[in-house]
Amino acid sequence: MKKGMIVDDAAVMRMRLRDILSTRFSIVAEAENGKQAIEEYQKYNPDFVTMDISMAEMNGMEALKGLIHDFPDANIVMVSAVGQKALVFEALNNGAKDFIIKPFEAERVLMAIDRLFE
Amino acid sequence: MKAEYANPFIQAAVKTFKKELDVQLNRNSLVVKNSPLPSKELSIIIGVTGAVRGQVVYSMDDNVAMSVAKTMIPGRLPVELKKLKNSAVSELANIITGQASIILAGDNSKIDITPPAVFGGAAAVIDFLSLQTISLSFLSEIGSFEVNIALTEENV
Numbered sequence: 001m002k003k004g005m006i007v008d009d010a011a012v013m014r015m016r017l018r019d020i021l022s023t024r025f026s027i028v029a030e031a032e033n034g035k036q037a038i039e040e041y042q043k044y045n046p047d048f049v050t051m052d053i054s055m056a057e058m059n060g061m062e063a064l065k066g067l068i069h070d071f072p073d074a075n076i077v078m079v080s081a082v083g084q085k086a087l088v089f090e091a092l093n094n095g096a097k098d099f100i101i102k103p104f105e106a107e108r109v110l111m112a113i114d115r116l117f118e
Numbered sequence: 119m120k121a122e123y124a125n126p127f128i129q130a131a132v133k134t135f136k137k138e139l140d141v142q143l144n145r146n147s148l149v150v151k152n153s154p155l156p157s158k159e160l161s162i163i164i165g166v167t168g169a170v171r172g173q174v175v176y177s178m179d180d181n182v183a184m185s186v187a188k189t190m191i192p193g194r195l196p197v198e199l200k201k202l203k204n205s206a207v208s209e210l211a212n213i214i215t216g217q218a219s220i221i222l223a224g225d226n227s228k229i230d231i232t233p234p235a236v237f238g239g240a241a242a243v244i245d246f247l248s249l250q251t252i253s254l255s256f257l258s259e260i261g262s263f264e265v266n267i268a269l270t271e272e273n274v
Contacts (some may be wrong), residue, residue: 008168010208012209086228
């Protein structure tokens, strides 16, 4: 079973994503900001990450850039309410594999993660 | 303060309530006031920077916040929901602001939003800056909801 990490500053969003993803994947870590995400990634080496953008301490865009710099093969899917075109392009240009805009359907999240491993 | 800032928030709030909560949000009133001071028990402040900047203050009563939490994370015990209530309303406000920012940013601009800050209860006293504000109020089956928009363009 593939291992995932959920990064979001909102506890309710981490719970919802865990409820959705744990039907098919093993969620090995959660983080509530970008800095914690990098630390947890190094510790658990997950197969995929869902990454929020608007977070305190270090935002998700900075964390994406940091993770891709250190782990170029990291599978990172952005999950954010701030889905402006400029931000979507910035994320994809910096190595994000997909960009899910909140509010989302469970199927959209599962499809994005499934596609990483096809 | 441009009146056209109201529409993206109206669209975003109605869409988010429908998608996240399956609740129909209906417009009640739109007034212009001198600060984003909220009128209900619990409020969420989100800062906006970039092509437009300022703040948006969402406000609702505590029972509405409990209904939001109950719907966003179903199957949890009441004691757990009480703990997660602020997180639920923060996320709801974050999604509405994010959706509105997509419309406001258009194809070429960039707008950043800050993580939400929640405050409420009798002890909460916050001085809001004097900023021209559009205050939207909505009605729904779970109660009323207020959005105070105090935004200006970057170069103003």
